Amino acid sequence: MNSDSDLQIAGDILEVPHLLQAPREHPVTVAEFAGLARSLAAERDRWEHLVRYDATSRWYHRLRTGPGYEVWLLSWVPGQGSGFHDHGPSSGVLTVLDGALTERTERGVRVLHAGAQRVFAPGYAHEVVNDTLEPAVSLHVYYPGLTEMPMLRAGTDATGRAPLAAACSAQ
Numbered sequence: 001m002n003s004d005s006d007l008q009i010a011g012d013i014l015e016v017p018h019l020l021q022a023p024r025e026h027p028v029t030v031a032e033f034a035g036l037a038r039s040l041a042a043e044r045d046r047w048e049h050l051v052r053y054d055a056t057s058r059w060y061h062r063l064r065t066g067p068g069y070e071v072w073l074l075s076w077v078p079g080q081g082s083g084f085h086d087h088g089p090s091s092g093v094l095t096v097l098d099g100a101l102t103e104r105t106e107r108g109v110r111v112l113h114a115g116a117q118r119v120f121a122p123g124y125a126h127e128v129v130n131d132t133l134e135p136a137v138s139l140h141v142y143y144p145g146l147t148e149m150p151m152l153r154a155g156t157d158a159t160g161r162a163p164l165a166a167a168c169s170a171q
């Protein structure tokens with residue numbers, strides 16, 4: 001016990017239920033959303049059998065929904081990528097479950113290995129690619145649920161947004 005503290009609780013804290021917050025059924029804070037992703041990541045038997053590696057397109061599966069949020073499971077074969085995009089009004093938590101993914105943003109490149117998490121706010125733009133020779137699996141929590149994923153030209157941000165069609169026709 002830290003005897004230097006001015007605040008000490010005598011007795012059993014569990015006997016003072018009005019001081020304890022009831023556990024929430026659904027996450028509300030950023031830390032709770034990140035915690036949800038970490039706990040799902042640790043429960044491999046809840047998602048491992050749902051992984052599909054599809055060479056024709058990135059495979060995804062909605063793993064869970066809750067009030068205002070969605071959790072998606074994505075699988076990536078070597079070479080598959082998202083393209084440069086943002087997430088509309090959604091914020092999110094990206095967690096790598098297996099393998100490694102490379103994230104490219106306007107600020108640089110980082111390799112995300114299994115266990116790595118990225119938390120992002122609305123308007124955050126990035127490209128995620130499996131640059132390795134092994135498949136990868138990732139978990140994505142979006143709040144609110146992802147309703148749009150505008151494709152961007154590299155070099156633009158939310159104010160210079162260019163829909164994919166415009167980006168393609170401009171090249």
Ligand SMILES: [Fe+2]
Pocket residue numbers: 082085086087126128
């Ligand atoms: Fe994304």
